Amino acid sequence: MRFMVMIKADKNTEAGVMPSAELLAEMGRYNEELVRAGVLLAAEGLQPTAKGARVRFSGKERTVIDGPFAETKELLAGFWLIQVKSLEEAIEWVKRCPNPLEGESEIEIRRVFEADDFGTEFTPELRDQEERLRAQLATKH
Numbered sequence: 001m002r003f004m005v006m007i008k009a010d011k012n013t014e015a016g017v018m019p020s021a022e023l024l025a026e027m028g029r030y031n032e033e034l035v036r037a038g039v040l041l042a043a044e045g046l047q048p049t050a051k052g053a054r055v056r057f058s059g060k061e062r063t064v065i066d067g068p069f070a071e072t073k074e075l076l077a078g079f080w081l082i083q084v085k086s087l088e089e090a091i092e093w094v095k096r097c098p099n100p101l102e103g104e105s106e107i108e109i110r111r112v113f114e115a116d117d118f119g120t121e122f123t124p125e126l127r128d129q130e131e132r133l134r135a136q137l138a139t140k141h
Contacts, residue, residue: 002041002083002112003090007100009075014048014068019100026098034082039093045078077101087111 019027034040049067056063069075078100084090090109099105115127122130 004110005080006076006108007078008106009077010101013077016048039082039084042081
């Protein structure tokens, strides 16, 4: 099972305040542990929303909304993509993570959809297409 592990943003991450050298070192050690265990697929920090945009969809119309965005508690500051056997195992890994922000912080864990989760709507042709795309991606990275 793959899980997206998301670090929620706060006023400091949205202001572009960089983590301390100590926190970067702690996160580096944690990431090394994830790699050694063979569970880490990806991990990245995200720039503040002031450097981003949203695209709102309404039927065929598209509206671009430039950042920054309000409601810091709904924003992300970074993520890991991990592959483990269960939600319980994902939780155990996250509990070992250094606190990613000063003071209180929150990390959300969400399971990533797998092909079998889509049922019969995910036809053999669509499955073949998905496998081809994943194979192409693997050769490019």
